[in-house]
Amino acid sequence: MRKKTVINAKPDLKNAALRKREPIEFIREKLVISTRLRNEANGKNFFIRTYGCQANVLDGQTIEGILMEIGYTQVDDPMNADVVIINTCAIRENAEDKVYGEIGSLKALKSKKPHSIIALCGCMTQQPHIVSKIRETYPQVDIIFGTHNINHIPQLLDEAIFNQTRIIEVYSKQGEVIEDLPCHRQDKAKAFVNIQYGCDKFCTYCIVPYTRGKQRSRKKEDILLECKKLVDEGYQEITLLGQNVNAYGKDLDSKLSFAELLEDVAKLGIPRLRFTTSHPWDFTDEMFKAMATYKNIMPAIHLPLQSGSDDVLRRMGRRYTAKEYCDLVDRLREIVPGVAITTDIIVGFPNETDEDFEKTLDVVRYVHYDSAFTFIYSPRVGTPAAKIKDEISMETKHKRFDKLVKTLAVDVKSHADAYVGKVVPVLVDGLSKKDGTILSGYTDTLKLVNFTGNPDNIGKIVNVKITEATTYYLKGEEVNG
Ligand code: 5AD
Numbered sequence: 291m292r293k294k295t296v297i298n299a300k301p302d303l304k305n306a307a308l309r310k311r312e313p314i315e316f317i318r319e320k321l322v323i324s325t326r327l328r329n330e331a332n333g334k335n336f337f338i339r340t341y342g343c344q345a346n347v348l349d350g351q352t353i354e355g356i357l358m359e360i361g362y363t364q365v366d367d368p369m370n371a372d373v374v375i376i377n378t379c380a381i382r383e384n385a386e387d388k389v390y391g392e393i394g395s396l397k398a399l400k401s402k403k404p405h406s407i408i409a410l411c412g413c414m415t416q417q418p419h420i421v422s423k424i425r426e427t428y429p430q431v432d433i434i435f436g437t438h439n440i441n442h443i444p445q446l447l448d449e450a451i452f453n454q455t456r457i458i459e460v461y462s463k464q465g466e467v468i469e470d471l472p473c474h475r476q477d478k479a480k481a482f483v484n485i486q487y488g489c490d491k492f493c494t495y496c497i498v499p500y501t502r503g504k505q506r507s508r509k510k511e512d513i514l515l516e517c518k519k520l521v522d523e524g525y526q527e528i529t530l531l532g533q534n535v536n537a538y539g540k541d542l543d544s545k546l547s548f549a550e551l552l553e554d555v556a557k558l559g560i561p562r563l564r565f566t567t568s569h570p571w572d573f574t575d576e577m578f579k580a581m582a583t584y585k586n587i588m589p590a591i592h593l594p595l596q597s598g599s600d601d602v603l604r605r606m607g608r609r610y611t612a613k614e615y616c617d618l619v620d621r622l623r624e625i626v627p628g629v630a631i632t633t634d635i636i637v638g639f640p641n642e643t644d645e646d647f648e649k650t651l652d653v654v655r656y657v658h659y660d661s662a663f664t665f666i667y668s669p670r671v672g673t674p675a676a677k678i679k680d681e682i683s684m685e686t687k688h689k690r691f692d693k694l695v696k697t698l699a700v701d702v703k704s705h706a707d708a709y710v711g712k713v714v715p716v717l718v719d720g721l722s723k724k725d726g727t728i729l730s731g732y733t734d735t736l737k738l739v740n741f742t743g744n745p746d747n748i749g750k751i752v753n754v755k756i757t758e759a760t761t762y763y764l765k766g767e768e769v770n771g
């Protein structure tokens with residue numbers, strides 16, 4: 291029998307695109323957990339799968355924290371779970387396809403445990419056409435919630451379990467800044483810390499400004515408090531997160547800059563401080579100077595290019611030219627010598643010509659990236675670019691993509707080769723996924739290293755002599771001192 295569906299709020303892309311002038315609300319949240327839900331959770335398990343970017347990973351950690359506070363225990367097999375959360379990503383079609391595959395396979399859980407609860411959240415659920423599809427095609431999904439109401443999980447679970455209803459609660463609003471929610475970090479050495487939520491840039495291909503709301507910064511005191519706690523707990527690395535970290539503070543009354551925040555966090559003494567993502571817009575020399583001054587700010591920057599053609603950049607709404615981008619790279623390298631630069635590039639934006647694509651290759655050859663994420667453009671419903679009639683075939687896009695990957699690989703390998711024979715500090719993550727006798731970790735420039743060494747040093751920074759380089763990782767051996 292189909293359950294009754296209760297709709298508390300449905301997503302609405304138009305509303306999600308509004309940027310109201312009202313000030314952002316800062317909320318200090320105490321979770322409201324009913325006694326019957328606490329009793330219900332006793333001895334029960336939850337499973338969570340998170341897709342997508344670091345913002346989603348951090349949301350996933352908040353959801354874990356909330357479920358644990360209710361009383362559930364985390365398991366790593368969905369078939370042993372009483373509550374399954376699928377934290378989705380909507381950035382490209384293939385990310386969405388994976389989620390549909392996973393929801394399909396969860397039918398087996400419903401057969402095994404009819405009273406289990408399946409909940410869907412994240413960026414996919416912020417889109418009306420996806421919520422309709424889930425409602426119609428996947429009756430096994432009990433709760434659909436969005437990126438703005440993670441704090442309501444206890445109420446949603448209570449309602450779904452005790453009233454035996456399906457619930458949809460997805461707000462399309464600019465969003466608040468909610469503090470004091472629990473966060474469960476499995477990694478005891480590396481932590482993400484949000485400094486800013488949402489995005490106001492509205493690049494014409496991107497769904498993020500619709501799914502994550504208005505750009506809003508956390509207050510500096512709250513960020514510093516969280517970072518200080520992590521330092522005191524012995525964390526070795528903090529990555530400050532936001533869609534456009536260099537625009538941090540512009541929306542705050544204090545008009546604090548990202549450079550100032552970066553310095554204040556660096557002063558807390560965390561051994562490694564990183565940040566992501568930077569938009570080539572809103573950059574200041576102060577930021578670069580902070581990177582050069584504080585040795586614990588890692589010399590690595592992710593600077594999405596997207597395209598090297600001025601026409602495509604204009605149509606993407608990126609608001610910089612290829613020349614401005616390259617000048618920025620020059621300035622960065624001048625102030626922070628040896629900095630590793632990585633990027634994101636989209637191939638096959640609607641009606642990208644061969645000449646446009648060649649211009650992207652020109653920038654790639656100019657910058658000599660340390661590594662890059664490359665994507666074939668994926669139309670996103672509701673974004674301006676998705677309305678453009680595209681004359682370029684998928685075959686052409688794939689050919690360009692392959693050429694881009696080959697061009698990038700030359701630089702990636704030569705950057706890697708330069709490490710051979712050097713001794714570099716590596717923060718040890720753990721045993722390599724492929725070989726249990728090998729450790730893996732990252733250099734200060736965010737290069738993956740697989741090496742022989744002492745497993746007691748997992749979670750610590752050790753010196754590793756690099757013996758070999760491949761395009762994908764470095765090989766080495768731990769050395770003393
Ligand atoms: N199609 C392909 N790639 C995209 N990205 C964002 N939106 C799309 C899209 N519609 C890429 C951009 C961004 C990265 C996180 O994902 O390169 O920087």
Ligand code: SF4
Nearest residue numbers: 489491492493496498
């Ligand atoms: Fe998307 Fe552009 Fe915002 Fe990045 S800056 S999240 S690409 S809209």
